[in-house]
Amino acid sequence: MSTETRLKFVGKSMGTAVSVHIDDDVSRVSAERAWESVYVFLRDIEDRFSTFLPTSEISRINNGELHMLDASPDVVEVLDACTWLEHLSNGVFNARRPDGSIDPAGFVKGWAAERAAGLLLQAGLKSYYLRIGGDIQTHGLQSTGEKWRVGIVDPHDSSRIRSSVDIPENWAVATSGTAERGQHIWGKDSLAVNPQFSSMTVIGPHLMWADAFATIGFALGGTGIEWVEKFPDYTAFTLS
Amino acid sequence: MSQKPTLGRQIFPAVALTVVGVGFISLLDNPGGNGGVALEGAFGATTVPMNADTTTVLPEVAVDPSVVVPQTTLAPSPLVTVAPVVTPAPVDVTTTPSTQQATSATTCDGVAITGPVASFRWGNIQLRATFSQKNVLCKVKVLTYPTDHQKSIYINQNALPIYNQEAIAAGGANISVVSGATESWRAYTADLQAILDSHPAG
């Protein structure tokens, strides 16, 4: 099927799989160190953001122990971004559950992935991708000089690929589908079924926005693509 | 009646107030001007500090001509302080269901319309939409305005992804990674990506 990257790492975080593929010509040891920093970072994010952990900052904000403004800068940044997305999407993206507690999970995944990929860059790597649960942030090109090629999975049969996309250098891909509804989207039409398509993929420079836009675009249904494509550099397509 | 006031006394308040007024106006924020500032920063440095603002992003994006857009709206919201919208000129338009993929532009030399400035917490955005001769939306340019917050965005001038139209069976065509809706860890292990991840490095 595939090109083989030189170095691959897989781990579990945030309830899903994290994969890092590195194509730089570096030693395994330094790659492992880079991977370690990514993995530790993601663990830390989980500790701070998971609504399933009562000790996370988010949980503590929700039960009143911690005030939003006293949270760590990362948490504030994420909550700010959620507010922006909420306004941007006119409420379709909503990080608040019906009972009023906050759940930024819909944004955190893409944001954390992008930050984690940045750690790889800091480690000196230039040719890699980081994938968490279907969202991918790439950097550079493959060692063959070609762009990273992403296969889009059939929303109804995860063993089939429906189409593939060559991603511009350093760009990200995120896909949102029925499996995600109800988990991350508390927005207005969270219970409505989207009959027009079964998944939406967004491609753009930043994974945190590609992920959020895919979520919002999918929830919007028929007007989703238009909405996403208002943002320059971000394009969307859907699979039925 | 007191004596007639001097000329100086008469014109002094007008002159002084005009100077103060003009000075005040020139100190105000001027969000006008064409185009914004393209900010570049290393990828990954998207640190958005609290209350950060952003925006820029200016390269023009070609849009699939078959995606015909009746309205482009920056949704009005409590932070949007100006009525939004770019409306296409005299055209009767319908939205096509969207399973299209974006590709390159057609000749994009029809009407160009600029929407009002819409304010978001992280910046001001203004859209300029250009339509082809057939009144189909073919180009959207976002003009943004510098505010006192900055966000670094890496802009890749080589803008567009290349799509391969055909459905590709597993096993074909050099896929490096697959993207789909988030699967749980349990689902992952049986998944295509697991296969990609598992080949021995080397």
Add this chain to the structure above:
Amino acid sequence: MTRPATASAVSQARPLPSPKESRVLDTDVGAIIGALTLVVVGLWSRHGGVAALGDSAAKTYTSLAQLTGLLCSEAGILGLILVTRTPVVERRYGLDRMFNWHRLLGEAMAIFLALHIAFSIAAWAIPDGTMNAIQSLTGKEPYMALTTVGSVIVLIVTISSLKWFRNKLSYEMWYFVHLTAYFGLAASFSHQIVLGTDFADDALARGFWVGIHLALVVWLIWSRWGRLVVAVARPLRVTAVTHEAQGVTSVVLSGTHLRKAKALGGQFYLVRQMVKGRWWQTNPFSLSAQPTNAGLRFTVKSRGESSNAFTNIALGTRVIVEGPYGVCTPDVVNSEKVLLVAGGVGIGPVVSFLEQLGSEHEPIILYRATSEKEVAHINELEALATARNGRVHTLIGPRATLKVADPFSPEVLLKVVPDLAQRVVIVAGPESMVKAVQRGAKAAGVPVENIHAERAWW
């Protein structure tokens, strides 16, 4: 039939000193209004207002909505400044003229408001449709529900002040409705700084806007309402009541607080009785004699429920007076000859003015009344005129019975007053008469700065 002589016990007392003269010039006022308009329009333009016009329907409507909103507020600010009754301004222009300008600014404000609402709905209707736009602008957007209420109040206040409506309402009813304007304006303020891009996005502009409104509030409280508090603390009492002619009564108010008062004959006060059920009614009464430290004499014509309350007022009643106001005062005359024209209740200020003139003024008085029964002070008038080398002409009767169509046309005026062009003309009476006199006098060659009017604006 001889008419009873009027009491003139007041004429032995010491006259009150005149109020401090104002040094405000027309150019000062022009400079302030000009600068304010410059800043408001400049702010709009600097934020892209002019560039947006003609760009697209949405941008044009939005820009016009912003401009009309700003101008509406500016008219409101200037209108409110006029009712602060700041002495330095009032001494220059006279409260009657200031209230007239306030009325015009109020009408301008209502027009700008209507345009602002129309353009805002038009702009918001473009993406969402008119119904949704209206819903957003009347409640869904923050502070808009309150603003909608405020706008409705402002429109009601303006409509109720139009002549047609005003005549149907009692003065008290009209006044209470008018007071709600304070609330209406306050309610609309929040949306200006939250939704109005000119202020929401620009901290300096917002600071200016908030600052100017705060200053206005403080000014109103200090000047307009503060003065009322001071007046309540310095009450006077009714010390003499004289019935002059049918429905016309002279009332004299005295008190120790007059020692500190300053006023000139020809000015007027806003007067209210401190009697249960009447204390909230305020009446504009002109001094009908030169004010002295012994008392202020007002001549009241019975014209409605609240002035009736004065014609029947009991001796010793406590009365609050705010004032003095008005610029139709003897200091506008140097040593030129004078023509005084009085209509109806304007005779009061004319008499009071006349008392302060000397024989070098050779005063001629034209007294216009619709019936003989209304002619008050006529004896006093004749005595005063003769003592100063002048004369009195009365013109009595409803307009239909007059031999001339316009008793104040230049030809008629010149016949009665051949040296009209060299005289200073003082006119006091109803608006229509004042206008007629001004027209006629100007046409007969009197320079415009020599014509002074006190309108019965109430």
